[in-house]
Amino acid sequence: MELENDNPNIYKKINDRVILPEEEDDDVIDEFDSREIFDLIRSINDPEHPLTLEELHVVENSLITVDNCNSIVKVLYTPTIPQCSMATLIGLSIRVKLLRCLPPRFKVNVEINPGTHASENSVNKQLADKERVAAALENTHLIKVINQCITSKGL
Amino acid sequence: MGKLELRETLSKHVGRVWNVAWHPKGDAFASCGEDKTIRIWAKEGNKWINKIVLADGHKRTIRSVAWSPCGNYLASASFDATTAVWDKKSGEFECNATLEGHENEVKSVAWSNSGSLLATCSRDKSVWVWEVAEEDEYECAAVLNAHTQDVKKVIWHPHCDLLASASYDNTIKLFKEDPTDKDWISVATLASHESTVWSIAFDKTGTRLASCSDDTTVKIWKEYRPNNPEGIPTSDNESTWKCVSTVSGLHTRTVYDISWCHLTGLIATACGDDTIRILQEDNDSDPNAPNFSCVSSTERSHSQDVNAVAWNPVISGLLASCSDDGNIKLWNYME
Numbered sequence: 001m002e003l004e005n006d007n008p009n010i011y012k013k014i015n016d017r018v019i020l021p022e023e024e025d026d027d028v029i030d031e032f033d034s035r036e037i038f039d040l041i042r043s044i045n046d047p048e049h050p051l052t053l054e055e056l057h058v059v060e061n062s063l064i065t066v067d068n069c070n071s072i073v074k075v076l077y078t079p080t081i082p083q084c085s086m087a088t089l090i091g092l093s094i095r096v097k098l099l100r101c102l103p104p105r106f107k108v109n110v111e112i113n114p115g116t117h118a119s120e121n122s123v124n125k126q127l128a129d130k131e132r133v134a135a136a137l138e139n140t141h142l143i144k145v146i147n148q149c150i151t152s153k154g155l
Numbered sequence: 156m157g158k159l160e161l162r163e164t165l166s167k168h169v170g171r172v173w174n175v176a177w178h179p180k181g182d183a184f185a186s187c188g189e190d191k192t193i194r195i196w197a198k199e200g201n202k203w204i205n206k207i208v209l210a211d212g213h214k215r216t217i218r219s220v221a222w223s224p225c226g227n228y229l230a231s232a233s234f235d236a237t238t239a240v241w242d243k244k245s246g247e248f249e250c251n252a253t254l255e256g257h258e259n260e261v262k263s264v265a266w267s268n269s270g271s272l273l274a275t276c277s278r279d280k281s282v283w284v285w286e287v288a289e290e291d292e293y294e295c296a297a298v299l300n301a302h303t304q305d306v307k308k309v310i311w312h313p314h315c316d317l318l319a320s321a322s323y324d325n326t327i328k329l330f331k332e333d334p335t336d337k338d339w340i341s342v343a344t345l346a347s348h349e350s351t352v353w354s355i356a357f358d359k360t361g362t363r364l365a366s367c368s369d370d371t372t373v374k375i376w377k378e379y380r381p382n383n384p385e386g387i388p389t390s391d392n393e394s395t396w397k398c399v400s401t402v403s404g405l406h407t408r409t410v411y412d413i414s415w416c417h418l419t420g421l422i423a424t425a426c427g428d429d430t431i432r433i434l435q436e437d438n439d440s441d442p443n444a445p446n447f448s449c450v451s452s453t454e455r456s457h458s459q460d461v462n463a464v465a466w467n468p469v470i471s472g473l474l475a476s477c478s479d480d481g482n483i484k485l486w487n488y489m490e
């Protein structure tokens with residue numbers, strides 16, 4: 001198979017989160033923050049490279065916002081090239097990962113970082129349509145591919 | 156301000172409940188969802204009981220259900236690309252007809268007021284009209300390819316054989332049979348929404364239509380017949396449907412469903428922000444620029460997205476809703 005982007009930029013991973021003593025205290029309520037969401041999605045694999053979305057700068061901590069009051073998580077992601085045909089699949093993988101990991105009260109918006117993809121509006125619309133996402137997740141071939149993407153290696 | 160009073164919470168489905176539909180007599184309703192079952196509920200004493208489970212009709216999610224106007228048939232639309240028609244002729248509910256032809260997920264199904272026509276729509280962008288022929292026989296009368304994207308919802312006019320469809324292409328289209336050659340044709344395109352139109356509902360006169368969308372607005376459309384006194388232009392001797400009112404700034408996320416009560420005139424909306432809202436037309440409203448006010452807003456009516464709302468056709472003020480949280484709720488609207 002020919003690679004769409006055969007020479008992607010690879011970035012250094014950020015350090016693991018330092019766990020503070022108060023975070024281990026069960027009596028302290030700690031709300032979800034962007035770093036926690038980032039940790040859930042940073043190790044998702046790119047569909048065509050043996051690299052994680054973090055290493056390709058597809059996901060970044062600074063492009064994640066969490067509104068705990070209203071239970072809204074918003075993730076912006078940056079496809080490696082503006083014509084990337086995997087953009088929908090990558091967005092879907094992020095969505096599925098968060099759907100499985102977060103409590104059901106959360107509304108998850110996954111969108112392309114504005115200006116980084118040729119058809120960002122149509123990709124965003126498709127990812128936001130929960131009926132089409134539900135139908136896609138009933139597709140056995142597609143769910144297999146997504147599961148491969150979201151299974152972290154080396155853990 | 157009115158108030159929605161919760162009467163009952165029904166939790167039998169596993170996973171997301173997509174749709175609820177009242178039986179025309181108002182004493183029963185059907186629900187369907189992700190768990191591939193249809194459940195029929197009826198009242199026993201003071202409680203609503205799940206009387207029947209239809210579990211073997213579809214291989215994938217059941218997206219919507221609809222009762223025939225006579226109440227003897229139930230149609231179900233599924234992501235498995237088929238529509239099933241169920242009846243109780245043998246004494247028990249059985250699937251006696253399966254309508255095939257759509258290329259992929261069937262999103263919605265609706266019976267015409269006469270009961271002689273059935274419409275289905277699909278992600279394959281088409282709307283199909285089926286004629287109820289002989290016993291358990293359904294003939295495809297038209298395949299309508301007017302939409303350019305996934306079609307989300309079909310409904311029939313409350314009195315005549317006018318069909319309306321709503322789509323991911325942001326438009327609503329109206330179809331009817333051309334009497335000269337019996338061909339089904341698109342007679343109007345209602346364009347104003349800025350994103351997917353998820354659902355539509357006629358008022359009881361059939362001269363107005365309400366629509367709801369991913370753009371978080373609700374719109375009211377009014378029919379202007381040829382030679383209307385307001386002077387709204389029409390073409391080809393067909394009515395013009397004009398957007399006469401937009402309710403914006405109220406819903407904070409996608410509005411998935413809308414139900415216009417034919418008894419009270421109240422509009423209920425199901426929203427992705429977990430809220431059920433009730434809209435009422437102002438008393439002194441101008442018919443050509445009506446104003447609809449929100450008279451009730453029930454936050455966290457469900458713990459997740461509300462997928463459907465349906466007013467009972469007989470009991471005034473009784474509303475059913477269903478949600479991604481797996482629950483069905485019954486509410487009573489109090490003025």
